[in-house]
Amino acid sequence: MVKVAIYGASGYVGGELLRILLSHSEVEIVAATSKRFSGMPVHKVHPNLRKVCQLSFVEPKVENVINAEVVFTALPHGQSVHIVKTLLDRGLKVIDMGADFRLKDPSSYEKWYGFKHPYPDLLNIAVYGLPELHREDIKRARLVAVPGCMASASILALVPPVKSGIIDESQIFIDAKIGSSGAGSSPTLEGYHPERYSVVRPYKPAGHRHVAEIFQEVSRFAKNRLSIGFSPHAVNMVRGILVTIHTRPTEKPPSLQDLWRCYRAAYDKEPFIRLVRDPTMVHGLPDPKYLIGSNFADIGFEIDLDFNRIILFAAIDNLVKGAAGNAVQCFNIIFNYDEREGLNFPGLHPA
Ligand SMILES: NC(=O)c1ccc[n+]([C@@H]2O[C@H](COP(=O)([O-])OP(=O)(O)OC[C@H]3O[C@@H](n4cnc5c(N)ncnc54)[C@H](OP(=O)(O)O)[C@@H]3O)[C@@H](O)[C@H]2O)c1
Structure with missing residues (x-):
């Protein structure tokens, strides 16, 4: 104990x-x-x-x-x-x-x-506490700095295609949507129910702090100049984050197989990363609704051949994989426990 x-x-x-x-x-x-x-x-x-x-x-x-x-x-x-x-x-x-x-x-x-x-x-x-990138350093850490919630989702979606050289590192645009619990429990005017309910409110569309850690972590894998646009939106959820990342291919567009391959190579052995891409299903791309209370990060992708775009998606619960759950995963790594200990809750459906 x-x-x-x-x-x-x-x-x-x-x-x-x-x-x-x-x-x-x-x-x-x-x-x-x-x-x-x-x-x-x-x-x-x-x-x-x-x-x-x-x-x-x-x-x-x-x-x-x-x-x-x-x-x-x-x-x-x-x-x-x-x-x-x-x-x-x-x-x-x-x-x-x-x-x-x-x-x-x-x-x-x-x-x-x-x-x-x-x-x-x-x-x-301090070790940046994202197990998928820093597991070995976390094992020996005295101080773990758990990533920011929107940063976690963005980094997890971006690193594999950046590492594989599939996307143009100078053209990365992240559109993030986050629920109200992301702002903490202290009352504010922005969070006051009549002001917050039903919003789709852009905030800090340039210069949000999380871009600093996204840049720090993704640039470790970038071969060329990395440029990241990051714009969050407060939306009508209590929990959850969805990031939609618009990028362009480096040269000719990759195939869907190339994307599957690069994400599988990165995450097949990861206990909390799930690849979600099934156009035949209503739940065919990541949706934070089904992650409430769970430590999973769901990642998906699409290719838009008409306009030469690659679109990446990641969904998490901001309070779990975006904070407390990820912290417990790091704790489990430090003490050599099964990484899933305490974190087996799968989320709810319907939620
Ligand atoms: N909310 C999220 O989705 C999320 C996700 C990732 C990371 N984070 C980060 O996690 C941290 C906590 O976020 P939160 O959403 O839980 O915030 P919160 O709901 O506002 O809670 C803040 C906590 O800090 C305590 N506190 C404040 N000032 C203190 C001080 N000077 N000394 C000791 N205790 C103090 C408060 O205790 P009292 O009862 O004494 O006031 C309260 O327990 C923040 O840095 C936040 O950026 C949050």
Whole structure:
């Protein structure tokens, strides 16, 4: 049994972590922190955990999590950075779900997040927590930086065709759609029900932060200048992300077989990646609706011969493969457990 603590357990990501870890056979949760709800039973905030979780929230203090061997941090960006440093100094392993350790170049924190990173050395030891790309490094990691949700979906769809040289790296346009839980549980005007309900609202159509990590990870496989356009949209879902990526072939259009081959080579052995392309079926391309609560990432593709386009799709649950589930997958890798432990929930149909 590994003792774990969750720092920031009252949020949406923290709640999903609790749900997943409570069914993990090798985990004992020793602390779940919240300042606002300290002393209150966890189920008062996460009603789905009534009669499942007997814990009460404790104050977010290092002394309250120090009994753990691993701390999962699920805090707003800029809030983890000093806490993670302290936990690492005390000999704990940290799996951070915020953005404070995802980027390798310290100067990118000023550009994308508006703060000077106080511990650039830690960016060298942090492992970008996408198992499909960094499994071997995750095994030895003291600090895992779990990817951003829209970044995860985009990277998983892009890396195989970029690696195979099938798509023109200078022409990549990502259209992302995301549900409201992606913005966290703090009330905002944008998220207020009359403002949020029924929207299809573009936001940050240029300069969204996730493009920095997509660029960082995909450029490791690019042979030429990589250019990525990324435009997210808030849509009328609570959970889920669909990215639709418009690209062009490098030379003559590949066949569908070429695309199948490149994705199969990358993902056939991956426990959480499914290739979804069956034009005869109503569920013939990825749809986040059927991924709610699951750690799967569904990937699909299409070729548009008339207009020389290749279209890639990826769907995930932003709170699971996009955050808490992926974090648990990394935890399983570090401790050499079956990667699927705690993550067997297949989603719902109909949902
Ligand atoms: N939502 C998603 O789909 C998603 C996906 C991937 C990654 N992420 C990232 O995961 C992190 C958490 O996201 P979320 O959606 O769960 O946010 P959230 O719902 O707003 O929850 C934030 C949590 O952080 C705690 N907190 C805030 N400031 C703190 C501080 N200074 N010290 C200690 N605890 C503090 C809050 O606890 P109190 O009860 O004390 O306020 C709460 O538990 C963010 O960095 C987010 O970008 C989110």
